[in-house]
Amino acid sequence: MAEPEPEAEPERNQTQTDTLSPDEVPGGSGLTTKQLQQNLRAVKQRDRPVRLLFEIPSSRIIEQTLSKHVVYEVVVMRSGSFDSCRVSVERRYSDFSRFHHKLLQEFSEELEEVVLPRKLLTGNFSPDVIAERRVALQDYLAEVYAVRSVRRSPHLPRFLTEQEQRRAHGLLRAGQFELALQQLQRVLEMEEKLLPWQSPTLIVPTLSALAVCHRDLDQPEQAFTTAQRALPAVRRYGRKRHRAALLDLLVDVGYQLGHPVAQIQEELSVLRDAERGEVSCCSLKELVVQEFL
Known part of the structure; x- marks a missing residue:
């Protein structure tokens, strides 16, 4: 409930x-x-108090060779007049349906009174039906967010970011770092909206991928700063593979920039000595390209 x-x-x-x-x-x-x-x-x-607000202000019909479907713009912002950043993603009804199914597998009792708008067999592309469904899906997200256990589960951030993460990592693996960077920055904006209710480790994969993009785009200062930002969460929550790879990048880029890196290098050495055989020696880029396959 x-x-x-x-x-x-x-x-x-x-x-x-x-x-x-x-x-x-x-x-x-x-x-x-x-x-x-x-x-x-x-x-x-x-x-x-600060809460997340969901709006579905628009929709559009996408026509393909053999089919067409409706996508809904989902806008996420924090309550209050101090949040000037409205982040949005596009989702199909089928995305909402899969999201709801996953939630019910884990939170069936808590969501007993939360109902996803039913699937229609006809009339899906009628302007009146689409407008009605936009309002219904918006209300649905508000009801889902009102459930504490759901709000703190990984299902909500996955619903709001996973498609974009996969797209960004695909671009990164293809060597299209500028496009990947743009996509990842939008993902990070969404994740930052969710951080008061999610573990800080949520943004670690995104920051790691951003650091890789900055480095490959010959932007060492941005790569260094971004990798530094990810470190507190990986140190606190024991993400050893990311920690070693981030430290390794910071040492290399730090030398390039002329930054003092003795403490970082010592931390990396201590980590590898203490976790010998458990900490991978792969680079941050090698670690990033394996994610969201």
């Missing part, structure tokens, strides 16, 4: 970080009633 309210993550309005509650203001008793009320409203807005 869907929970009525998802747990919230605090959101702070950057323009209000210096606003204090009446208890925090030195000599607060000297403020006027109007000032105290304004201060209280500002504090409430500053600490309001």
Whole structure:
């Protein structure tokens, strides 16, 4: 059964970080009633909860040689006026159906009252039917997200990113690094929306692939920075293969850039000595191209 309210993550309005509650203001008793009320409203807005919002604002019909189908634009954003980045993907009804089936295999009791709009045998391309289905699918995503266990499971990020990940990694394997980079950046934007409710390791494969693209595009500084960003999660959650490969890239690129890398090199040596036989010596690129096959 869907929970009525998802747990919230605090959101702070950057323009209000210096606003204090009446208890925090030195000599607060000297403020006027109007000032105290304004201060209280500002504090409430500053600490309001953050949730994911789903919109399906548009759809389009794709016609192929022997068939045609409808794709729906799924827009994901965080609640509040401070999220200016609206990230979107396109999904078919069949994608929603597979997603729902996977959820039911694991969360049948929790989703007892969450119903996917039924499949239609006729009229699928009628403008009225498509418009009605857009609203129904939007409501469906909101209901799914309201279930805590589903919200924290890997099924939601897979639904929202896996197709794009596979496309990006296919481009990377084909040596089309610029196109892969663009696709991966969009994937990362989506994953960052999900991070308050997902493990930080969610973005490790994407950051690793981005670092590989930057390096092959002769952008060493971006490759170094991106690989550095992935390290905290792999250190904390024990992703040894990624950790060794990231450290190895950082040492090589760091030397190229003239950055101090002695500590990184020592960490890599200690890791390989401690995990001898368990840590692969493959490069980050070799590791990345094996993913999302």
